[in-house]
Amino acid sequence: MSDALVRAEGLVKRFGRAAPPALDGVTAEIGAGMVTGLVGPDGAGKTTLIRLMAGLLAPEEGGITVFGFDAARESDAVHERIGYMPQKFGLYEDLSVAENLRLYAEVRGLPAAERAAAFARLLGFTGLAPFTARLAGRLSGGMKQKLGLACAMIRRPQLLLLDEPSVGVDPLSRRELWRMVRELAEEGIGVVWSTAYLDEAEGCDRVLLLSEGRLLFSGPPAELTGRVRGRVVQVRGIAGGRRAVLRRALGKPGVLDGVIQGRHVRLVLGADAQPPVPQEIGAGPEAVVVPAPPRFEDAFVDVLGGGPGGVSVLAGRMEGKARSAAHVIEARGLTKTFGGFTAAREITFAIPQGEIFGLLGPNGAGKSTTFKMMCGLLTPSSGQALVDGVSLLEAPGLARARIGYMAQKFSLYGTLSVRQNLDFFSGVYGLTGARRKAAVDGMIETFALGPHLSASADILPLGFKQRLALACAVMHEPAVLFLDEPTSGVDPITRREFWTHINGMVEKGVTIMVTTHFMDEAEYCDRIALVFRGRVIAIGSPDDLKEGVRGEALPDPSLEDAFVALVERDGNGDGGKSAAPGEAA
C-alpha cells in the first residue's frame, strides 16, 4: 500500500519478563479510506497493537509510524491527528452528553467558530441530539458507544482507532455503528476496528488476524475465506440427535471442523477430502449434504490446523442421568426491580431434561439478572424460579449439590493454584475421600491440566482458565449446569472444545442453561429466549426464530437478522426510549 497511514515493522511488545510476548514480530499497514479489522480472540494482542498505534505504548523491538511520525517518540504529533476510543468508550460518566463533547472539543482545540456545526453534525450522525443533557453514565450501552465515537470524531481525525467498540452492544446498535463507520471510511478516514467477533471480520475491507501475538493473516477477508471455498458443507434434514451426528462426523478422516447450526451440522473438510455420507454418520435416511458458503471463522480454524475432535472425555467419564419427563428448570413470571429500574419483567420459560436453553441478548438486557434468580443468587421481586420443582433460594445444600455453576469471567480464586482451586471446589461440593481424589484426578486428566497444576489461576492462558472453570463446575457431576457467558472472547478452538463437552454432557441427560451475547453460540442451543430491555421478546429454536422473520427482504436470515427483526417488530427499536438501563447487566 503506498498511501498507508500506519506502518508497523517487526513490532515486539512484552509485559513482564516471564509472560509470552503480547506482540511478536508484527509487520502490518493500515490504509486510508477503509475499515481495517483487527481480529482475534482475547489475549491475541489487539489492544496492544492499537495502543502502539495511538502512541500510548512504546514497542520493545521494531518500529511503528503513524502519518510518518514515530508513534512512540513523536506521540504528540500523532495525538493531534487521531481519534481513539478505548474499551469502555472513555466517557466521563458523571458528565452529560454535551459536557463530554465539549470537553473533548476543548482538549482537541476545536475552534469555537466550528463548534456549533461540529456538535450538530455529530449529534445528528449518532442520533444523540435528544439526549444532550443526560449523564453519560445513564445511557444504554449502544448510546454510550455512539457518544464514545462522537468524542473520538470531534475534529475529523484522519485515523480513527476503535478498540472493541461492539462488545456487549445490542445487535441494532452494532449495525448502526457499522453504518456510521462505513460512512467515515468513504470520506477517506482510515478506521481500525478491533474485535473478537469473527463474523465482524467479514464486514471489513482488510483484516489483520492476530493469534497469540502473531499476525496470521493480513489482507481482504475474502482472501482468507477463499482458502476453504468448496470445503464447507451443511448436513441438512437430520433425523434424531444432531449432536451425535456432529460427534460422529468429527470422527471421520478428512473432517477438519464442525459446529452445530440450528438443526443442521456445518462441516469444514480437509483439502481434497470427500464429505461424509450422511447415513454413515447416523444422520437418518433423509439427510443430505449440501455445499455452504464459507465463513471467516471456518478459514481461521483451518489456518489454526482444524478444530478438536468431537468426543468429550469429560462426558465419557460421567454417569448417565435418570430420565424424567418433568421440567427440570422453570421460570414463572420472574420480575426483578432495582429501585425504579426493572431489570427483568415477567420472564417465563420451562426447560425439559437434556436440553440446552440459551438466554440471548445484549449487555444490560437482563440476562444475568434472570440467570442469577434461576441459580438462587438473587431474590426475585415477584415470580418463581424453580430447579427440580424447588426454589434454590430456599433449597438445602443437597438440592444445590445437583447444580453446577460457571460464572462470568470464570470466577476462580486467582491467587490459588490450579490444584488448590480443584481441591477447594471439590470440598465445597461435599466430595470426600476416594471420591474426591478420583474427581480431582479425573478433571486433571480430562482437561490436560497436569503441566499447569502449580500455576496460579490468574496467570493461566485464557483457554486453560476456561477449562479449569468448567472442571470446577462439573467435577461433582451435576444434573443441571448454569453457564454465564461461558466462551466470551476465547479462541474458536477452545470454544469448540468447550461445546464438545457440553454436547457430550447433554447426551448423558444433563440439562444446561446458558447466557450469551454471541449469535454463533446461540446456534448450539436447542431453544433460546431473546432477552431485550428486561423482557423475553421471543422463545423458540434457532431455526424457528429465523423462519419467523424469513421474507422477501431476508431470504436467508441469520440469527442476528432474526434478533434485529424481532426487536423492531416488538416496537422497541433503539432510540433510548427506555429509562437508564445497565446497572444490573
Next chain:
Amino acid sequence: MPPALRRLLAIMVKEGLQIVRDPSSILIGFILPVFLTLLSGFATNLDIKGVPIGLVLEDASPEAQSLAASFLATTAFKTRVGRDRREFAEDMVSGRVRGMVVIPQTFSRDLAQADESVPFQVIADGGEPNTATFVQNYAQGVWFAWMETRAREGGREFAMPVNLLPRTWFNEELLSLASLLPGGMAINLTLIGALLTALVVAREWERGTMEAMLATPVGRFEMLAGKIVPYFLLGMGALFICLWITLAVFGIPFRGSIPALMAVSAVFLLSALGLGLFISSAAKNQFVAAQSSILAAFLPAYFLSGYVFEPSGMPLPIRILSHAIAARYYVSCLKTLFLVGDEWSLLLPNMGGMAIIACVLLGLALKKTARRIA
C-alpha cells in the same frame, strides 16, 4: 486563547463538575470537616472533670468531715463517700471509680502532730496512667487548699512544702482545645487534600478515561494542574468551615490574621495535593490508592504532626522522620496563628519546610503522570 490554556480550563471545568456531582467529594469536602471538627472539639478534650473516686471516711472527727466536704465540693472529682475501703474494692476493679482517698482513723491524731506528711492515703487506678496522675495531684491539691483554709481560720500561716506560682504563657487557661482544634484543621486538610485526590486519578485509570485523554493533545502538566486547582479551592473552602466552627462553636481565640492563615494553608494544601496525586498516579486503582493515602497521609499526620502527641518527646529517628511530614510544619504554624499571632519568624521557616515537601511531591506526581500506559 492559547490551546494549552484552553485544555487546562476544560479539564478544570470537568473536574469541578465531577466534584459537584460526586456525593463522595461533597462528603469528604464539606461534611467530613464539620464532623471531624466537632468530633475533635467534643471528644478529644484532654481537660479532666468529674473523675469518679471513692472517699473512705474511717475517721468521723469534724476535721475529717471538713476535708471530705472539700473533696465533695471540687468539680474535678465526682466523689462518693463510704465507711470502708471494701465498699469500693469492686468498683476499682471494674473501673467505676478511678481512685480512692482513704481518711484513716488516725487522721485527726496525725493532723494534730502537724508535720509535713500527708495523713491520708490516695489509691489510684494505674490502668489509665494519665488519670491516675491526675487523681494523685488533684487529691494533693485539695489537701493543700484545705490546710490553707484551716490555717487561715486558725489565724496561722500554712507553709506549703514548695511554693509554686505557675504562670502560663499563650494559652493562659491551659485549655487543651485551644491547641487541639487548630491541629485538627491540619488533619482535615490532609484528608481532603490527599484522600480525595488520591481517588481521582486512579478513578480515571479504572474507568478508561485516562487512556482516552492520553490519546489527545492534553499534556501531563495540564492534566495535573487541571486537577490541582479545583481541589485546592475545595480544600480552602473546607479550611474556612473548620475555622468557623472552631471560632464560633468552641470559642477558641484566633490571634493571627486571615491572610496569614490562607498563605500558610495554601502551601500546606499543595503538599497534601501533591501526595494525593502522586499516590493516585502510582496506584492506578482506587482501592489501593485509598488504602495508601490513609497509611501515607492520614496516619503520619495524626501521630507525627504534634497534633496530639508532641514530637519532641519521641525517639530521635521518629523525630527526624516527623520532619518529612508536612502536617508537622502546618500544625506548628496553626498553633502559632491561633495562640500567638502573625509571628513570621516562626511561620516562614515552617512554610519553607512545607514548600520543599510540596515541590518534591508535586514533582514526583508530575513524573508519575504518564504520557504512556506502560
